[in-house]
Amino acid sequence: MRLSSGFFRNLFATRWVLESTHEAIHYAIDGKPRRTISYLELNSLNKGKGILSHKLQIGFNSQSVEFKGMSSGDCDNFVKKVKVFAGLTIAHRIGAEQSSIEPAAQVFFKIKTGDFYLNQSKVAEIRESLPSVVRFFEHPYFQPGLISTALRVFAEDYKAFIDPLSPSNQRRNTDYVARKKVEYAPVFDSIEKYPLTDEQRTAVITEEDNILLVAAAGSGKSSTLVAKILYLLKEGQYNSEQIIAFAYNKDAQLELTSRIDSLFERFQWGGKRVPARTFHGFCMDVLAEVQKAKPTIAAIATAAKNQQLIYFIDLIENLRRNVPSFQADLLIYYSIFKYPQPRSGDIKSLNDYNEYLTSLQGKGARDPETGVWKVTLTTMNGLEVKSLEELRIVNWLFLNGVRFDYERRYHKETADLHFRQYYPDFYYPDADLWHEHFALDAQESAPNFMRDYEDGVKWKRALHAENETRLVETHSAHFSDGSIFDRLDGLLNEAKIPRNPPTSEQLDDLIDAAFNPSRDLELVITFLKHFKTNNLTIDELDTRALGYDDALRAKAFIRLFKEVYSSYQASLEKAGEIDFEDLVHNACEEIEEGRYTSPFDYILVDEFQDASQDRLRLIKALAGQRKHSKLFGVGDDWQSIYRFSGADLKV
Secondary structure, three states, X not given: OEEEOOHHHHHHOOOEEEEEOOOEEEEEEOOOOOEEEEHHHEEEEEEEEOOOOEEEEEEEOOEEEEEEEEOHHHHHHHHHHHHHHHHHHHXXXXXXXXXXXXXXXXXXXHHHOOOOOOOHHHHHHHHHHOOHHHHHHHXXXXXXXXXXXXXXXXXXXXXXXXXXXXXXXXXHHHHXXXXXXXXXXXXXXXXXXXXXXXXXXXXXXXXXXXXXXXXXXXXXXXXXXXXXXXXXXXXXXXXXXXXXXXXOOHHHHHHHHHHHHHHHHHOOOOOOOOOEEEHHHHHHHHHHHHHOOOOOEOHHHHOOHHHHHHHHHHHHHHHHHHOHHHHHHHHHHHHHOOOOOOOOOXXXXXXXXXXXXXXXXXXXXXXXXXXXXXXXXXXXXOOEEOOHHHHHHHHHHHHOOOOOEEOOOOOXXXXXXXXXXXXXXXXXXXXXXXXXXXXXXXXXXXXXXXXXXXXXXXHHHHHHHHHOOEXXXXXXXXHHOOOHHHHHHHHHHHOOOOXXXXXXXXXXXXXXXXXOHHHHHHHHHHHHHHHHHOOOOHHHHHHHHHOOOOHHHHHHHHHHHHHHHHHHHHHHHHHXXXXXXXXXXXXXXXXXXXXXXXXXXXXXXOOHHHOEXXXXXXXXXXXXXXXXXXXXXXXXXXXXXXXXXXXXXXX
């Protein structure tokens, strides 16, 4: 069957010719040389609806090609023809190699009926042991009716075997677990202080490639992990050198080691013990083996929290003395951007808004005239303002040395039966210029809970126009798109408003007032740990900041953080030391690059809820070296308490 794009389509869009023959699919696009797709390489045929016609997408060998401008009927007929030709081609290929498939069927039957738990690595192992032609049974356009009856039975059996959700496989594994529970009952009854529960026994015997066991505190997760080790050894699937168990910290490692040792003694198991390791201890050994010397861990990495704080206070003070731009970055962040904007959708009412301001150390009181409860924030120069955006603007004006009045009375009387006297947000006396900061988004809409706000905006604009007073505006939208201070700077420059910024001595005093190291440095220290744990780069931070709701704040923090991070890393390098985050990532690199060879086919992880991204990287690196590695993790998401140190439930 032959199709083409047609005369009129050729005038305006891609030209193509598509043909299906008994041997293969042939096509040419835009006059380029004809290409061929073997039916044996074909993965998919998908009909889709275009704007004015239909289209066909053909998938083959991890590629795809699309043909637009077909009629629905042509598309259906082409797909029908291809499926017929593909089925015949596959059947012919299978028939040609029937002599090698028949012995494979006998081998497959013997393997299939063996007494083992069927997981996906076992399926892969068996697939690889059979002649490659057998995989044509998996082809999407394989038609069992076109091959011999004997091979058809094999094909159906094989397809069910490789399908993890087939009823036969699920029944097989359920029966296997039940048999093993009976066989190991004496072991499971006495393996630890208390007999294993039925659920624990199921977890021990289940042999999927990757298992996460989630269970509550005190329910015996570690007992299950220890029992798993003994079961793997007794089954003869692995020896001690092929298994490793990771614990979160040294105390947990010692506890796990003691329980493994006790287990070996109770069941008189000879040979080497299965190692219980901390992630850091294991990484230390990896680097020592590859580099022939153990790295030195910096004292700051093991220091108590108060000692770490002292270290970073000294680091900050050194930056203030030696990096002029850091002084400004520190003050800008902690005076203008210290508090976060509310997340999108968080503020749905005036009450929500007041609660939000209160969370930013706002002060609440009733308006003496209206009796309405309102919350205000205090700026650097002691003004009480009504929003975080106004606080940021006031502090920016103050730091730039701009003379202004906040909520100065408008020079015309405006009070009447409907309106109070008008007090614009800002007035710049050096230019006789008024400035309103409106809570308007990019569509000039106010938040839903601000009733009649937009009418008020129109009234204010009309009032200034009527009295011929100069008015400039900024909007909440300018905070959202990050243009607020560039815009404000341009408006003030255009009005020729002079600046008188603080002197260096005054900046020092302002920083001392705005920045409290004992309170404010915790954020920087925690962020540094997360940054390194996640193996990020400064460029990645810059990219992430662009998508952040409060992008200006994120950028201000990153400018500050860059200097802290660079200074911290420089101090480690100068001393020839690393911290624990470097330790893990350096070890991961040695494993990923193949300079360290992992002997571990089975990896067990206790307290998995405390795993961080760097530990995940380590586990993946170890598992990636072994073809059919297995992972068994136990944990409880309700017990995750190490978020501050990088623990990530997404792991």
